[in-house]
Amino acid sequence: MPRPKRNRTILSPPICKGFVPIGNTLKSDSGIDLSLEEFESIRLCDYDHLNHAEACQLMNVSRPTFARIYESARQKVATAFAEGLPIHFIGGKYSMSENWWKCNQCGSMFSSLAGEYLTKCVVCSSTNISSIHNNAANDECICQSCGAKLKHRHGQQCRQLYCPDCKQPMFNRRNARMAL
Numbered sequence: 777m778p779r780p781k782r783n784r785t786i787l788s789p790p791i792c793k794g795f796v797p798i799g800n801t802l803k804s805d806s807g808i809d810l811s812l813e814e815f816e817s818i819r820l821c822d823y824d825h826l827n828h829a830e831a832c833q834l835m836n837v838s839r840p841t842f843a844r845i846y847e848s849a850r851q852k853v854a855t856a857f858a859e860g861l862p863i864h865f866i867g868g869k870y871s872m873s874e875n876w877w878k879c880n881q882c883g884s885m886f887s888s889l890a891g892e893y894l895t896k897c898v899v900c901s902s903t904n905i906s907s908i909h910n911n912a913a914n915d916e917c918i919c920q921s922c923g924a925k926l927k928h929r930h931g932q933q934c935r936q937l938y939c940p941d942c943k944q945p946m947f948n949r950r951n952a953r954m955a956l
Contacts, residue, residue, distance in 0.1 A: 781869045784813040784845070785836040787820075794864040795856075808856040811868030814849035821846060880904040917946040 789812065813835065820831040832842035856863045878884070881902035896903050917926045917934035921944040926937060937946040 782837065784816070784868070784870045785834065786812050786816050786870045787834060790815050790865045792865075794862060796862040797856075797860045800860050800862070807862035807864050808852045809864050809866045810849060810852055811866055812870050813845055813868045814852065815865055816870075817842060817846040818849050818853065877905050880906060919944055919946055 794807070794810075816835060817831065820826045820834060821828070826834070828839055828842055828846070831846075832839045835842060835845075837845070853863065855861065877897075879897035879900060879902055881904045882897060882900040884897060884899040895905075897905050917937055918924070919939035919942060922939060922942045924939050924941050926940075926946060934946045938944065939946060
């Protein structure tokens with residue numbers, strides 16, 4: 777059984793949901809799905825002009841893993857360009873380094889400092905803002921008896937840990953939901 781994937785760190789989310797070629801009459805459900813870690817690899821290397829060694833440290837992955845993610849992303853973008861297909865940004869196995877917010881009024885995106893909970897847009901002062909989900913919450917071990925949570929350590933199975941409150945075995949958050 778393969779080892780589970782580690783979360784890849786995303787420094788900033790994409791500002792749109794994807795791209796559509798002009799003059800294309802294909803169905804909206806067809807196209808290329810680009811994961812957020814693939815988007816981040818292209819952003820770091822081609823937009824920010826970082827080399828692979830610098831980019832893999834920022835994404836918290838090994839250099840060979842980064843090279844595979846980057847190559848996959850470039851192949852998908854090349855296919856979309858050559859065949860005139862839309863590109864959709866989808867989820868993936870990632871966590872964001874900061875809390876990100878999006879204003880539903882003006883469309884701007886911004887991050888909060890030190891986990892601060894924001895109530896209004898920093899650009900237009902609208903209160904119509906929403907949090908962009910951070911998948912790091914899936915990286916928790918949870919007790920099914922009392923609901924206590926511990927941060928998951930990569931390389932250590934949750935079931936090897938015991939709840940500090942009720943001494944019951946812990947479960948991975950995804951497995952705990954399925955078991956309940």
